[in-house]
Amino acid sequence: MMQSDHIKRLTCPRCLRPQRTCICNWITPTENAVEVLILQHPLEVDHAKGSVRLLQLSLPRSEVVAGEVFTEQAMQALLQTPGAKYTVLLYPDSPEDKGLGLATPPQLDQALLLDPSQVRLIVLDGTWRKSRKMLYLNPLLQQLPRLSLSNTPASRYLIRKAHSPGQLSTLEATCYALMQLEQNEEKYQPLLTAFSSFVRQQLAYEKY
Numbered sequence: 001m002m003q004s005d006h007i008k009r010l011t012c013p014r015c016l017r018p019q020r021t022c023i024c025n026w027i028t029p030t031e032n033a034v035e036v037l038i039l040q041h042p043l044e045v046d047h048a049k050g051s052v053r054l055l056q057l058s059l060p061r062s063e064v065v066a067g068e069v070f071t072e073q074a075m076q077a078l079l080q081t082p083g084a085k086y087t088v089l090l091y092p093d094s095p096e097d098k099g100l101g102l103a104t105p106p107q108l109d110q111a112l113l114l115d116p117s118q119v120r121l122i123v124l125d126g127t128w129r130k131s132r133k134m135l136y137l138n139p140l141l142q143q144l145p146r147l148s149l150s151n152t153p154a155s156r157y158l159i160r161k162a163h164s165p166g167q168l169s170t171l172e173a174t175c176y177a178l179m180q181l182e183q184n185e186e187k188y189q190p191l192l193t194a195f196s197s198f199v200r201q202q203l204a205y206e207k208y
């Protein structure tokens with residue numbers, strides 16, 4: 001009893017982080033039309049600096065599932081949605097992946113992207129190595145048409161050394177993908193601005 005009271009006092013019930021580093025201040029409710037499913041590498045789950053929690057709490061149509069390898073059955077269940085959604089995988093065009101023997105994905109069907117409410121975006125949350133491994137280990141993901149980002153600005157994400165310059169946080173990459181799919185840049189700006197403040201606060205924690 002005492003212990004659970006102790007935990008309750010110290011953990012924010014909404015963002016599940018310690019009260020001291022609660023991120024709820026930056027939650028920015030943003031009505032996403034495209035549904036988002038984030039497959040989170042297990043190493044990212046407890047990562048205090050992860051951007052995914054903030055993203056998930058800000059987007060009403062989003063879901064996070066942790067795992068690296070999924071059984072075919074589990075993956076099928078994740079990819080199937082009620083209604084005839086067009087499911088696309090956010091993944092960069094990377095020539096280095098050629099040697100991996102991955103299945104060639106189907107072409108992105110622009111006509112099916114016209115109605116954002118009928119589109120579902122799958123995002124892999126992990127360093128680029130981990131994301132690539134997840135794609136490699138889950139053949140059903142390889143069969144999804146891929147969306148790659150075009151003309152993204154530099155990342156605001158300065159707190160993860162594992163991310164190389166030019167690589168975006170999962171929150172940013174997802175926002176840019178949604179902007180591209182929904183053809184609406186303004187809608188996601190407040191969330192990106194809130195994310196910048198979140199990053200600044202994380203940097204302040206590191207300094208002191």
Ligand SMILES: [Zn+2]
Nearest residue numbers: 012015022024
């Ligand atoms: Zn909180």
